[in-house]
Amino acid sequence: MELLKIRVPQPVVEALQFRLSFKPFVDYLQKQKQRVPRQAGITSLYDHLIAKFTPFLSLLQPVEEVLITPPLEELLQLIKFSVLPLTDQEDEVPYAIGLPGHLITLFHYSEAFGQLMGQPEDFLPEAALPVIRQDALRSFYQLVLEKCYGVSTGTDFCPFFTFQTNAGNLTRYYRMRIDFRFLEPHLEKQLPPLQPAWLAFAKESRGVPPSGVPPSGTPPGGIVAELPVGLPLEQFTFHGVCLFFIEDITEETALRDLREVFVHLQTEPEGGIYQRFEKGLRDLCGQSDLEIGVTPFLQVNGNYVHHSTYTSRSIFLKYSGLHIDALSKSEVQQMITGLVSDPRPRVSPDLTGASEPAQQLLYGKGFRSLILYPIVVSNQALGMLEIGSVHPAALNGEVLQKVEQAIPMVTELLLYQINQFKARMEGIVHQKFTSLQPSVAWRFTEAAWVYLRQGGEKVSEDESTRVFFPGVYPFYGAIDVRNSSVERNRAIQRDLTRQLRWVGEILQTPGPPDKEEMTQELLTRNQYWESRLDRLWTPEDEVQVTAFLADEVHPCFQGLSEQPAVATRLQPYFNHTDATTGLFYQAYRAYQESLKQINDTVNDYLEQAEKQLRTLYPHYFEKFRTDGLEYNLYIGESIAPWLPFRPDHLRQLRGWQLASIVAMARLTHQLRSALPLPLQTTQLILAHSRPVDIQFRLDERRFDVEGAYSIRYEIIKKRIDKACVKGTQARLTQPDTLALAYTTSQEVNDYLPFINTLQERGELLPSIEFLELEPLQGVSGLKALRLNINYRPLPD
Numbered sequence: 001m002e003l004l005k006i007r008v009p010q011p012v013v014e015a016l017q018f019r020l021s022f023k024p025f026v027d028y029l030q031k032q033k034q035r036v037p038r039q040a041g042i043t044s045l046y047d048h049l050i051a052k053f054t055p056f057l058s059l060l061q062p063v064e065e066v067l068i069t070p071p072l073e074e075l076l077q078l079i080k081f082s083v084l085p086l087t088d089q090e091d092e093v094p095y096a097i098g099l100p101g102h103l104i105t106l107f108h109y110s111e112a113f114g115q116l117m118g119q120p121e122d123f124l125p126e127a128a129l130p131v132i133r134q135d136a137l138r139s140f141y142q143l144v145l146e147k148c149y150g151v152s153t154g155t156d157f158c159p160f161f162t163f164q165t166n167a168g169n170l171t172r173y174y175r176m177r178i179d180f181r182f183l184e185p186h187l188e189k190q191l192p193p194l195q196p197a198w199l200a201f202a203k204e205s206r207g208v209p210p211s212g213v214p215p216s217g218t219p220p221g222g223i224v225a226e227l228p229v230g231l232p233l234e235q236f237t238f239h240g241v242c243l244f245f246i247e248d249i250t251e252e253t254a255l256r257d258l259r260e261v262f263v264h265l266q267t268e269p270e271g272g273i274y275q276r277f278e279k280g281l282r283d284l285c286g287q288s289d290l291e292i293g294v295t296p297f298l299q300v301n302g303n304y305v306h307h308s309t310y311t312s313r314s315i316f317l318k319y320s321g322l323h324i325d326a327l328s329k330s331e332v333q334q335m336i337t338g339l340v341s342d343p344r345p346r347v348s349p350d351l352t353g354a355s356e357p358a359q360q361l362l363y364g365k366g367f368r369s370l371i372l373y374p375i376v377v378s379n380q381a382l383g384m385l386e387i388g389s390v391h392p393a394a395l396n397g398e399v400l401q402k403v404e405q406a407i408p409m410v411t412e413l414l415l416y417q418i419n420q421f422k423a424r425m426e427g428i429v430h431q432k433f434t435s436l437q438p439s440v441a442w443r444f445t446e447a448a449w450v451y452l453r454q455g456g457e458k459v460s461e462d463e464s465t466r467v468f469f470p471g472v473y474p475f476y477g478a479i480d481v482r483n484s485s486v487e488r489n490r491a492i493q494r495d496l497t498r499q500l501r502w503v504g505e506i507l508q509t510p511g512p513p514d515k516e517e518m519t520q521e522l523l524t525r526n527q528y529w530e531s532r533l534d535r536l537w538t539p540e541d542e543v544q545v546t547a548f549l550a551d552e553v554h555p556c557f558q559g560l561s562e563q564p565a566v567a568t569r570l571q572p573y574f575n576h577t578d579a580t581t582g583l584f585y586q587a588y589r590a591y592q593e594s595l596k597q598i599n600d601t602v603n604d605y606l607e608q609a610e611k612q613l614r615t616l617y618p619h620y621f622e623k624f625r626t627d628g629l630e631y632n633l634y635i636g637e638s639i640a641p642w643l644p645f646r647p648d649h650l651r652q653l654r655g656w657q658l659a660s661i662v663a664m665a666r667l668t669h670q671l672r673s674a675l676p677l678p679l680q681t682t683q684l685i686l687a688h689s690r691p692v693d694i695q696f697r698l699d700e701r702r703f704d705v706e707g708a709y710s711i712r713y714e715i716i717k718k719r720i721d722k723a724c725v726k727g728t729q730a731r732l733t734q735p736d737t738l739a740l741a742y743t744t745s746q747e748v749n750d751y752l753p754f755i756n757t758l759q760e761r762g763e764l765l766p767s768i769e770f771l772e773l774e775p776l777q778g779v780s781g782l783k784a785l786r787l788n789i790n791y792r793p794l795p796d
Contacts, residue, residue, distance in 0.1 A: 033050075063099045138202055173250045254280050254281075258409050341554070343551075347397060368392040379546075439620055470691075478683075480626070506566065606623060606660070634692075684733050715779055720741050734786070742782075763790055768786070
């Protein structure tokens with residue numbers, strides 16, 4: 001075997017000296033022999049190896065003078081057989097034996113290693129060289145410290161570096177690791193005193209400079225650091241041999257690159273993102289000519305639609321010329337429902353003789369193997385991943401296992417595309433169709449006239465086009481469903497528990513003997529989930545149980561459907577999986593229906609109450625539906641400069657706010673007895689006596705506050721619902737009460753006359769709690785009073 005020499009640019013230390021020696025390896029064998037039990041077979045093996053190397057213990061040959069002779073080749077073969085497992089002795093394992101340096105010199109190597117190293121001298125990326133050099137230097141520090149100073153760094157001194165090969169459009173990634181175990185440093189002079197800086201550098205993580213801070217001008221792909229000085233490596237001579245191993249890391253690198261691609265979804269053009277995604281998936285699968293399609297399922301008012309921007313990458317749609325919106329609504333619905341009920345990936349290694357029309361069409365276009373992977377999350381079909389190849393058997397179960405590792409990234413891409421589509425739709429609706437409230441429409445008309453008069457779209461924004469209302473008084477109120485997330489999770493827990501019990505009963509029904517092992521395994525896992533849901537519930541459990549039912553239980557039930565004893569139970573079971581009528585969604589439907597009834601009741605009342613308020617004074621009003629309802633109201637003379645604004649308008653508005661929120665609380669309480677799930681509500685008002693400035697945000701197409709003091713009000717408003725009573729962990733907002741938060745005594749005094757009126761009318765109980773609140777993030781000094789609502793019928 002000829003010597004193989006690999007030039008490494010930028011050596012760690014110039015003139016670093018290496019000598020071929022077998023003594024370190026023999027010392028290793030002696031130590032291993034002492035550690036193993038005294039069994040004749042094992043000790044005889046070590047004795048045999050030691051005897052083979054003993055005549056050559058005096059060999060100490062400079063690396064550049066080594067010639068491969070038959071005796072030397074035999075010794076190198078013995079090292080290979082001693083170190084490598086028997087399963088790794090074949091030539092396809094990339095290994096080598098040699099010594100490092102400015103030229104890595106390899107005395108013995110496998111055929112696979114030689115093929116991979118038959119690369120140009122620049123096979124190492126230029127940007128990675130500083131880090132590679134630094135890590136190699138650190139390994140020499142570790143070796144010298146342990147072997148010469150007896151100081152262990154707690155790490156193995158095995159430097160490694162990565163490199164890649166390119167064949168056409170396919171990139172493969174490798175990691176070469178150098179094993180220094182059989183390398184001994186020697187110094188003819190006296191050892192210099194140990195320096196703490198040497199030990200600190202040797203213990204640092206790979207790729208991290210001693211300072212811990214990368215200097216400016218760091219090239220991409222590596223961290224440059226000033227290398228420590230003081231340890232005179234050039235004065236040492238390193239005796240022994242090193243082992244070199246190459247590991248294929250294409251799969252983990254491709255997955256890392258895929259994850260990196262999706263980090264930039266929001267900042268890079270989608271076309272570039274998609275090209276990098278295709279490249280990463282081809283590298284992961286190890287096939288450069290795969291055709292890849294990712295198609296989101298887009299909806300408009302519940303109907304699936306086609307838009308070329310999003311569906312042009314579909315393999316099937318591209319080659320068939322068919323559009324989703326060309327199909328009938330029932331055909332599309334049937335197709336999507338089928339994917340949700342059975343979202344397993346479809347692997348077709350050979351399309352020859354395919355029976356399905358879609359596969360026949362693709363066969364006619366030259367495809368010979370295919371993977372279709374529906375992406376379904378929480379019973380929602382997000383889209384489809386399609387992978388096609390012109391080669392038979394190119395796509396199979398082994399490739400599918402690799403593809404499945406990338407499915408979380410595909411899901412993220414589909415969600416991004418769907419959300420992007422929704423955002424574009426909402427933008428068009430807001431731009432073209434959203435009507436303005438009459439109270440502020442005049443100001444938008446003025447701004448529009450300025451745009452038109454001065455040149456339309458070419459006009460830059462200035463004071464004349466800015467929609468701004470200074471000095472308006474804010475009013476904020478909220479009715480929220482108490483513990484809505486907890487109630488939702490409880491409902492899902494009850495539904496899943498019921499479904500698991502059905503599954504357990506069906507699995508215990510006697511079935512065919514050949515299915516008994518599978519059904520018993522599923523029954524055991526089903527019992528585990530039943531037990532877990534009885535004891536503990538987390539949001540992750542919902543995902544895992546749903547996946548267990550869809551991916552394992554339902555396919556098993558499909559296979560048992562031909563057994564009469566089981567079939568009679570399966571049809572009712574699958575009927576109950578219908579989200580709109582099924583038993584397994586009963587508790588969740590009760591939660592949703594109860595939430596809807598509360599929101600509808602509150603929303604209807606508030607809309608009517610706000611209409612009556614319009615006769616008081618023009619104002620801007622907006623409401624938001626969450627798990628409840630909250631609203632903002634702004635009033636002031638800048639909104640209607642042609643009408644005088646008086647303090648009495650504020651007084652009347654405070655009375656309206658207090659009376660309306662108490663009325664809504666009483667309505668939701670009356671509703672409880674008729675609700676499928678008797679949810680409770682909490683009520684909150686934020687009192688604020690000072691005016692704020694609001695401006696219309698063109699980018700978000702909504703009003704927002706302006707100025708430091710106004711922004712403080714906005715911060716309080718966003719965080720007040722999480723406020724706790726001072727000295728406790730109890731929330732300010734509680735069922736059957738109305739909380740009124742404020743900062744100054746004047747703010748609460750403005751409401752006290754109206755509180756007294758509602759108490760006298762019997763809508764509020766006499767008791768009042770005056771409370772201090774725990775500081776919120778960025779806000780302190782808040783106070784509140786809490787009023788108890790009287791739900792008894794009022795006297796005529």
